[in-house]
Amino acid sequence: MGRVGSTPKIGIAVLIVLLVLFGIGWKSLFAAAIIVAIFSWQLRSSESESSSDLTYSPLNSLQTTLIPELTQQLDTSYSDSHQSINQITSLFVSLSQLVKQRNSIGLSENGKEVEQLEQKMKAAYKELMELLQHGDRNLQRQAGVIEGLTLINSQLRSFEQEGTAWDEEWLLSELLKIKSRTEHAVSEKSSTNTQGNGITFF
Missing domain, CATH: 1.20.120 (Four Helix Bundle (Hemerythrin (Met), subunit A))
Structure with a gap:
């Protein structure tokens, strides 16, 4: 639950870093979305494995x-x-x-x-x-x-x-x-x- 709650914060942090480095633009937004999506997928996979181990x-x-x-x-x-x-x-x-x-x-x-x-x-x-x-x-x-x-x-x-x-x-x-x-x-x-x-x- 704590990890899921931290996902939006990480997404915002990634977006801010990209905007600072590359400025405001659709490429920065798109890159941030991809990074957050990949991170979320890895997080879900990790939680799924943990749940399977608990079983x-x-x-x-x-x-x-x-x-x-x-x-x-x-x-x-x-x-x-x-x-x-x-x-x-x-x-x-x-x-x-x-x-x-x-x-x-x-x-x-x-x-x-x-x-x-x-x-x-x-x-x-x-x-x-x-x-x-x-x-x-x-x-x-x-x-x-x-x-x-x-x-x-x-x-x-x-x-x-x-x-x-x-x-x-x-x-x-x-x-x-x-x-x-x-x-x-x-x-x-x-x-x-x-x-x-x-x-x-x-």
């Missing part, structure tokens, strides 16, 4: 591809965490009520009712432990996002300091690899209820 810049890459991918992973983690917290809160309320009911019954009284309450408490504890595993999975997802951000930061540093070409394809491939192995590992962990293999997950 493939890290900023555009981050905005359109990489950040949305990481945001999706954070959204998944947030939704899972929000749901788990609500369910855990509800379970604690239920457990509190069950404990109060159990404590209100004598040790030797209403054996069948005591047994039923204890079964409900065990079921609630089991569900609570399953929900707590969601927290572990979400920590793994967040660790994956951090790993992705570290890769992006490293690529940005190389781009700015070393002039390395911005490789969006490689970065996106790495993010998808993390996502893929995470989905597989989390699914496997959920079905077998065993400890993961130590990789970084989304």
Whole structure:
């Protein structure tokens, strides 16, 4: 915008110089018009190239591809965490009520009712432990996002300091690899209820 605004000023300056050197005449006006036209064309070409370079810049890459991918992973983690917290809160309320009911019954009284309450408490504890595993999975997802951000930061540093070409394809491939192995590992962990293999997950 600043360059475009400076074009009339340059045109006026060129015209004044030509008038001073060669006097007032149609040749001076014509020469000034040609010079300004050539300058304007070069300026537009330069701005067009700059705009084209920006299209493939890290900023555009981050905005359109990489950040949305990481945001999706954070959204998944947030939704899972929000749901788990609500369910855990509800379970604690239920457990509190069950404990109060159990404590209100004598040790030797209403054996069948005591047994039923204890079964409900065990079921609630089991569900609570399953929900707590969601927290572990979400920590793994967040660790994956951090790993992705570290890769992006490293690529940005190389781009700015070393002039390395911005490789969006490689970065996106790495993010998808993390996502893929995470989905597989989390699914496997959920079905077998065993400890993961130590990789970084989304």
